[in-house]
Amino acid sequence: MLQAPPGTRDLFEPEIHLWQSIEQTVRRVMALAAFSEIRTPIFEPTDLFARGIGEATDIVGKEMYTFTDRGDRSLTLRPEGTAGVSRAVIERKLLGGGGILRLWYMGPMFRYERAQKGRQRQFHQIGLEVLGCATARADAEAIALAQQILQELGIAHRTVRLNSVGTPEDRHVYRAALVDFFTPHQDKLDPDSRDRLTRNPLRILDSKDPQTQAIAADAPKLLDFLGTESRAHFDQVRSHLSDLGVDYVLDPTLVRGLDYYTRTAFEIQSSDLGAQSAVCGGGRYDRLLEQLGGAPTPAVGWAMGMERLVLLLEAQRGAIASGVEVYVVSRGGGAEAQSLVVAQNLRQQGIATELDLSGAKFDKQLKRASQSGATLALILGEAEVAQGVVQLKHLRDGTQVVVPWAEVVSHVQETLPAGWAIAKSGTLPT
RNA sequence: GCGAUCGUAGCCAAGUGGUUAAGGCAGAGGAUUGUGGUUCCUCCAUUCGUGGGUUCGAUCCCCAUCGGUCGCCCCA
Structure with missing residues (x-):
């Protein structure tokens, strides 16, 4: 794997x-x-x-x-x-x-x-x-x-x-003072700190070992140097x-x-x-x-x-909205083809649109539409294609209207709650 | 580099040395042919990180290995 x-x-x-x-x-x-x-x-x-x-x-x-x-x-x-x-x-x-x-x-x-x-x-x-x-x-x-x-x-x-x-000069002097201070106690230091005595004496100061800490309490202070x-x-x-x-x-x-x-x-x-x-x-x-x-x-x-x-x-992260405004549902060859065009039109006007590509039954697609958090479901079937319209369903209250293709974008713009244009600013709601 | 602990499906998660490895979520299909967060039915791991070993037989025992997690060191 x-x-x-x-x-x-x-x-x-x-x-x-x-x-x-x-x-x-x-x-x-x-x-x-x-x-x-x-x-x-x-x-x-x-x-x-x-x-x-x-x-x-x-x-x-x-x-x-x-x-x-x-x-x-x-x-x-x-x-x-x-x-x-x-x-x-x-x-x-x-x-x-x-x-x-x-x-x-x-x-x-x-x-x-x-x-x-x-x-x-x-x-x-x-x-x-x-x-x-x-x-x-x-x-x-x-x-x-x-x-x-x-x-x-x-x-x-x-x-x-x-x-x-x-400065490096200050530290050089301090370092020497530290080594002088710790060397007599080196037997009592923890192994890591003993090692640091030669490698990096300053590090001994923040050792987590209790006994080392006790010794270090009386060590010279860097600020004094x-x-x-x-x-x-x-x-x-x-x-x-x-x-x-x-x-x-x-x-x-x-x-x-x-x-x-x-x-x-x-x-x-x-x-x-x-x-x-x-x-x-x-x-x-x-x-x-x-x-x-x-x-x-x-x-x-x-x-x-x-x-x-x-x-x-x-810990303090809340649920995050998907940002999708319109969910496009379609079924059947002609409708699926048209759904692509409708989705593009909406997106070009800055309306966040998710296109269901599954071709599954309407109930499945509508279920996903409501789960997506979209405000509107745009429904396209063979019947709608034959008449050149779409069904626009408001997912909150369940109301549904028939809209000719030419009016889809403007109708959606009027229907969406104020603030939909956030999609245009390129920022997602948080 | 060292120490501890864990590793079962996309996710969460039971489980036992012995015929078909619970359940939940998600997903797919369906419940008289095109309409949603409810309900019901069906499907969804020849396999329990990987490789060995013990055993008549291992997901469950042992070893190794690879990963995750937490800690040491150090650092953001």
Whole structure:
């Protein structure tokens, strides 16, 4: 039996409606804030991620879908969006000699991991990046927009966790202090944390092991190691967030997993998610573009997990109307031929029309008509064809009228309840 | 990569070491020939994820394998 690869899934009704409405909200909020969409390739040179995300990270170390193409290039399915966007900005000189660029994106990402609740191998992210701006206002705006999207989607129980991870220089000093602190206790650390002592000491701080946590409580705090500029920047971000009415909690243990973050790091979590509680994560990455060969460019951004949004919204998802206004029923050669023409005429006038192709008996087709949620059933049999008319049946009250072909469209337009033209706007009712 | 747990039709879901694997939904056909969410009848898994093994005999026991789910690691 052929099946989809592990950690991937097919999306279709009714869940797909939820995706569409999320996408719609995102587009709207991004447009309101003057962000423009960017679509970058699904795969990029492996080196882009290795250099951008960091050789030592789990993503690069064990989670990338890497392959060699027929031209002997090493390519990788993108595990996240920021590296590709940064590459595009550099390569296309989107920032020119300066200025500020606001971009957003949405699309699939790939990481080779064991699937669990809220985590897939192919997953989808919505992301936002502000490039060319070092001020704390950019950080605050980015975080506020994430909150606005979540708010408008109706996601409750959100917590913003905020931290500053300083500059690489700050962290270098802090890292040494941490190693000094933990080394005498290393026998008492859990195995994972002992391993992290050499690989990534900062990670020990958010270990879930109780004994490790007890030890870590007295560890030096990263915030105490921030340089004066990082400190000032952090204070400004906090001040702006207060001005914006964005609630947050300081979390000194919040360390993002990607090497490129500097200063601001934040995460928005929901208590309704299970083990993978973060629905949005991001921060500032002032060194990334330079590291990728571009001009030094301060930047800040975030990414949201689509699957996690969907998970949060699924509980509150109601029944979704099909959007069909007219259901066309026909039986017999001439009638079936004419039904095709009638359906086309209706659609060309923006009336959502479903054509029953089964050729089954009228009672079967009418049953489906009422199940479809359509307002009207348009009935065409040999008798109607002989007279050049159709029967238009109002499925709510059961009334039925005979309408000549030439008047079908106008009659339907008059009969449909106000709001039918929603089909013309290209949006489905949600 | 590690751990736990599960895998019966499109979906939900009973079931037992032994002739024909409940039921429900959906679907198809029909109940005097063309009219709907009701009712009634009929049909719809040579087969219980896959491959081995134990057994006279396995869907039910064992092993492997492939998937799902939840968790660890890590992350959106």
